[in-house]
Amino acid sequence: MHQALSVSAVTTYLRELLESHPLLGDLWVQGEVAEFKRHAASGHCYFSLKDEGGLVRAVMWRSNAVRLSQLPRMGDLVLAHGYLSLYAPRGELQLYADTLLPAGVGLLYARFEALRARLEAEGLFAIERKRPLPRLPRRIGLVTAPGGAALQDMLTILARRCPLSEVLVAPCLVQGERAPASIVAALTTVYAAGVDLVILARGGGSLEDLWAFNDEAVARAVFASPVPLITGVGHETDTTMVDYVADLRAPTPSAAAELAVPEHDDLSALVWQSRMRLDQSVDALLNRTQADLANARSTIDRHTPLRRLARDRQQVDDLGRHLDRAVDRTTAMRQLALQGLVARLATLSPQATLQRGYAVVRHATTGHVLGSVIGVPSGTPLQIDLRDGTLAAVTVPLAEEESE
């Protein structure tokens, strides 16, 4: 090389070399804290990590430093995660740390905490993202080991509580190196099968046994669930990464199954309640109808025609009496008139003339009163009415006339 490089060209080259290095770009470092300082104004933390053989300068920006539950003190043994780079102005190698944990917790836990912090910052655990479970799931996707007691327990509980719900089992490996990929694939399969609730479960085991459930890809696959997802991993005391991401964390697989569906008796009670409401409303309706009927009956009674009838009957009686009186009066008047006529008749009666010595001469067979001699030949039978009786006679020829 015949040409000198500028200082900044060297520092830039070194910086790029360091930052693109696969190991140095994602690094856990264990060491003793020296000279820890938190810059009051900016909140950034500057410190060094050292051991008997060396020292690395380190910085932690405020955004990461705020997540520290407590600031480390000089002499603490810690685990730091971050990447190595060059601080050009001073030509210093520096660890840009994002996580700082007491070394005593072990690397596994340190990794877990680092991932948890990162996913939390990304919003994967956000409370407002948690979805309510379906009241009565139609199809439940179970992602778990096919042979495990966890699956049997869950199937038993689901069948006992709510056999209406259909269950799709997507079996997967739940431990070992290939478990994370298997779990992710099984989750993807149930998502595609169209379920409305997913349970991701695994029976109890050691912290290492459960490790697949702390995997970042698995956590992201849980986050990607299109429907509410319940986790039931390990025992009550175990909390894995998927538990933070899930819509609901159940302490065990059995508990997850119980939370997933309503109790048979609860559903039954709802049906029974509806049945009671049916009965009550029909009872009420019948009572109301009964009351309406009684009401109508008393109204009818109040307006009964019997009362009018009584009134009318009285009126008829009155009219009858009037009529009687009118008839009586008419009869009496006729009686009087009749008597007058009879009296007048009596004065005109031939009897009175007979009393005075006159006689009435009748044709004895025809009864005709004879007022003339014409048409009365001799030998005609006569009836002569006198004052006190009747004489029978026959006409004879007058001698004097014959002699003239």
Place this chain on the structure above:
Amino acid sequence: MSNISDVETYEMLYGQLQAVVNRLEQGDLPLAEALMLYEQGTRLAAACQKLLDHAEMRVQELRSDEVYPDLDLEA
């Protein structure tokens, strides 16, 4: 797998039952219609109860090579 799941059947019947109960509780029905609804409601309630009591859970396994490679299943 049938197109309509037991839950869907149940929810349909239960939904109808709710509708019948609500209609009856409004209480402005002619007696004949109310009694018809009542009869319908009791039948729906019985059908719901029967489903709850006699349903058998359907379980299906989604097995695919991708999901579940040829490994031993001890876990």
